[in-house]
Amino acid sequence: MPSSRGEVEFFRAEVSRWSRANLRDFPWRRVSDPYVVLVTEKLLQQTDFGHVRKVWHEFFRKFPAVSDLASASEEEIASVLKPLGLWRQRAKQLKALANELIAKYGGEVPRRYEDLRALPGVGDYVARATLVFAFGIPTYLLDVNTRKVVQRFFFHPREASDREVIEVLELALPADPEECKIFNWGLIDFSALVCSRKPKCAKCPLARSCSYRLAQSRS
Numbered sequence: 001m002p003s004s005r006g007e008v009e010f011f012r013a014e015v016s017r018w019s020r021a022n023l024r025d026f027p028w029r030r031v032s033d034p035y036v037v038l039v040t041e042k043l044l045q046q047t048d049f050g051h052v053r054k055v056w057h058e059f060f061r062k063f064p065a066v067s068d069l070a071s072a073s074e075e076e077i078a079s080v081l082k083p084l085g086l087w088r089q090r091a092k093q094l095k096a097l098a099n100e101l102i103a104k105y106g107g108e109v110p111r112r113y114e115d116l117r118a119l120p121g122v123g124d125y126v127a128r129a130t131l132v133f134a135f136g137i138p139t140y141l142l143d144v145n146t147r148k149v150v151q152r153f154f155f156h157p158r159e160a161s162d163r164e165v166i167e168v169l170e171l172a173l174p175a176d177p178e179e180c181k182i183f184n185w186g187l188i189d190f191s192a193l194v195c196s197r198k199p200k201c202a203k204c205p206l207a208r209s210c211s212y213r214l215a216q217s218r219s
Contacts, residue, residue: 005171007209011153012172015183016179019186022193024049027056029133029185034109035066035101037134038116041126042094047084054083066107070098081109093121111135132184136177141184145191152212154180 023029024051028040043052043059059080063069069077078090084090097120101107109130110116116127124142131137140146142165150165174180194200199212207213 007154008168008171010209011168011206012174012183015149015172015186015190016174016183018190018194018205019182022189023182023185024189024193026053028052032134032136034111034130034134036060038109038122038126039069039094039097040129041129041133042097042121043081043084045088045126047207051084055080066098066101066109069094070102070107096120097122109134111137113139129184132180136181138173138175138177138180140166140173141187142166142169143188146184146187147188149191149195152199153210154208156211156215 010201028036031037040052040056043056062080063077072095074088074091074095077094078087081087081090100120101109105115109133110119111131113127113131116130117124118124119127128139130143131139132141144163146169147162147165148170151160153167154160155164166213172183174183194204197205201207201210201213201216204210204213
């Protein structure tokens with residue numbers, strides 16, 4: 001665990017402040033339709049943001065509602081997804097997801113974590129991202145990006161467990177739904193733009209208290 005609540009508060013404040021000034025502009029960040037959010041998060045899995053941007057408008061033009069996706073053939077869905085790779089696998093998963101939403105929820109996206117998690121192909125991250133970005137329900141998002149930032153700032157050089165990273169994220173999470181969105185998007189973008197593979201510590205607002213930065217300065 002971090003050594004003090006003050007560290008967590010500093011982390012939250014600086015990430016949130018950086019986020020309000022530096023968030024990347026993606027079209028899916030301007031919508032809150034649960035169907036669009038859920039499917040977008042599925043498209044973003046193991047895929048570069050730029051590739052998803054290439055197909056995003058066309059995908060939702062052709063399949064603007066759950067019913068459109070459920071009634072489409074896998075071949076129709078795959079034809080739109082080709083730029084993403086693994087398009088046949090993705091098409092099959094999205095078709096199964098749409099069919100389940102129609103059959104079990106009348107075409108609506110459920111707003112309970114347990115129900116989202118039980119949908120075909122929906123893991124922990126996609127379920128929680130849907131809660132945050134579609135329904136405004138504050139929760140943490142754990143992926144390689146958020147883990148990396150928390151690991152470097154609080155735990156370096158020791159490798160933290162997922163449970164330890166989640167505990168930090170839960171403490172740092174803003175309670176306000178809109179602030180929670182900004183914080184979660186911010187962690188993702190901060191990981192890509194500042195705390196990257198070769199971190200830009202000289203430009204980092206967290207640097208003065210960062211375990212990784214302090215270790216580098218002593219080496």
